Amino acid sequence: MKDGAPFMTVKTSGASDYRMVRVEVEFAIAEDVFHRLWEVAGDRLSKARWSVPVGQHTATVDVFDGDLAGLRLVEVEFGSVEEARGFHPPSWFGEELTGDAAWSNRALAARPHPGAGKRTD
Known part of the structure; x- marks a missing residue:
């Protein structure tokens, strides 16, 4: 659900710059299909997902609950690899996890992550 409406997101990783470049397509779906x-x-x-302005960009902050309570992940999307490489994140972002498949939503959903609930930065 996004803004109270059902939608689907399909993401694929690009052939180069593993996990830094990907195709992402979002589209609305009927509520019965969603269910x-x-x-x-x-x-x-x-x-819960929050949008936080960071300079010229917007950081998406995911605050997990349930088995992953206490875990927070931050993501910023860029228009190019060069733009991403030139970005200097604020210290509150914590450790860089780009390219680490263990921190993907798919991996986190499949099993509780050993670091869940321990990160406080």
Whole structure:
């Protein structure tokens, strides 16, 4: 759900610059389709999402609950690899995790992460 409406997001990683470049497509879906997909989705995440301005960019901050309570992840999307490489994150972002598949939503949903609930930065 996004802004109270059901939608689907499909993400693929690019061939180069592993996990730094990907195609992301979002589209609205009917509510009944959402509920049918949700029933068969298997592993799930529960989180609140916040948008935070960071200079010329917007950081998306995910605050997890449930088995991952206490975990916070930050993501910033860029128009190019060069723009991403030139970005200097503020200290509150914590450790850089780009390219570490263990921190992907898919991996986190499949199993609670050993670091969940321990990060406080």
